[in-house]
Amino acid sequence: MKNIFKIFFSIWTITGIFLLTSSFSLSLNHAGDDKPWVVPESAKKLKNPVKATEDNVKAGKLLFSKHCKSCHGTGGKGDGSKSKELNTPCGDFTEKGFQSQTDGALFYKTKEGREDMPSFKKKITDEEELWTLVNYLRTFAPAGNKVEPDKQKTTVNEKKNTTENEVKKSTATEIQTTKEKVVIEKKDSAAMLMDSVSALEKSRIEGVLKLYEKALNASDTLAITALYTSNGIFIPPQAATAVGTDTIKASYKQLFKASKLNVTFSIEEIEISGNTAFIRAVSKGDHTLLENSQKVPEENKALILLKKINNDWKIYCYMFN
Ligand code: HEC
Known part of the structure; x- marks a missing residue:
């Protein structure tokens, strides 16, 4: 009788701890805008197979205008027309913190999305296009881009x-x-x-x-x-x-x-x-x-x-x- 009570008690405790932690992490998920966006190491290390040239950066610009500009704004400052309707700020692509990320990380974030940032896995199925977009995001760096002179x-x-x-x-x-x-x-x-x-x-x-x-x-x-x-x-x-x-x-x-x-x-x-x-x-x-x-x-x-x-x-x- 005592043993059964013990077992019940521990199941209770374990369930309790589990519920507590999961609700805690749930509340973290909605905790706000400053939550770091964790990119898996393997994704960070992915090499960009598309070399930036003036031509394909132009193609990237077209893709950006079509899919991203409404939120991220023409200059990548996160001030697109849709940005005001979102709960999360879109970030500023001209900032050092943004530009210091690897191509792989930007590719991953664009592909997967989170919360207000949509996933483009299904909308842009050609991975070459996603990499081309990453090359275009680089052009927002204040010192200009590293596009090869054509x-x-x-x-x-x-x-x-x-x-x-x-x-x-x-x-x-x-x-x-x-x-x-x-x-x-x-x-x-x-x-x-x-x-x-x-x-x-x-x-x-x-x-x-x-x-x-x-x-x-x-x-x-x-x-x-x-x-x-x-x-x-x-x-x-x-x-x-x-x-x-x-x-x-x-x-x-x-x-x-x-x-x-x-x-x-x-x-x-x-x-x-x-x-x-x-x-x-x-x-x-x-x-x-x-x-x-x-x-x-x-x-x-x-x-x-x-x-x-x-x-x-x-x-x-x-x-x-
Ligand atoms: C509906 C609005 C919306 C659209 C459209 C959109 N984004 Fe975003 N994007 C966001 C928001 C909001 C965030 C911030 C998300 C967060 O931090 O949780 C974000 C974040 C990002 C980030 C990560 C920023 C960082 O600081 O690391 C990248 C990269 C990105 N977007 C690229 C793109 C690209 C490329 C496109 C177009 C293919 C696009 N986004 C389209 C809203 C949007």
Whole structure:
């Protein structure tokens, strides 16, 4: 009788302790915002397989605008429009404490989420995209990012800068000539201004094709889709037409699964009219079939329609044969 009582008593005590501790830890779970977010060591050590380049950081920016900006804000300061409705502050991505975390930790937090921070496991199923996002989060670091300089981009930007300077210079000349009332010279500088503006647009469009060529030869699906408008169209020969980012991405993925390209584009014609433009180009080179490593020469003709969106030229429709 005494023994049974003892057993009952200890079961009671154990249950009691268990209930106490679990309610204690439950209350800790809701204790507030300062609770450290523990990331498993193995997750912290995960290596980022996606190297940050200017192209894919751009892709990361698009993903951030779509999925994260509403809470974390355009500048990553945690001041997005939705942030006011949350119980938890979103954190400040520009802070040292945030940036000192490993890529693996940021990947883990984005993937798993907790409380007000949603899990993106199901919304962004392509892990490459999650890593691309992590690379974009790095750009919020106050000292700027460590994005590798992209030679092509730099040349386009340099060109842009010099042309812009020329535009500024010619505006200055224009003002001066007006002062001197030399009407003919003023007309000339206005024409020069128009010429340099269209030269600038042309070189920016050439830059888009250069980036496309680079991404194509690197089998970089993310960089390619970032060059398209969100409602873009890809019309490959003897295959289905792809419309919209996801379908276009799938279409290129399939292409890159089958072969590795090595081509060079040469432009035959560029026409610009307002916010639309087209390029007629020829691509020459070869592709290697991945199943048997056979190299096949190729030559294609391409017609590319572009649209200027937020001051960036984007591919709206790409057709080749
Ligand atoms: C609905 C609002 C919301 C959205 C959308 C959102 N977050 Fe968050 N995020 C939060 C909140 C709130 C926290 C703080 C969570 C906590 O500490 O418990 C947070 C925390 C984080 C952290 C950890 C911050 C730290 O200090 O370590 C990362 C990393 C992060 N978010 C990345 C992202 C990324 C990337 C996206 C988009 C793919 C995203 N978040 C979308 C609300 C959001």
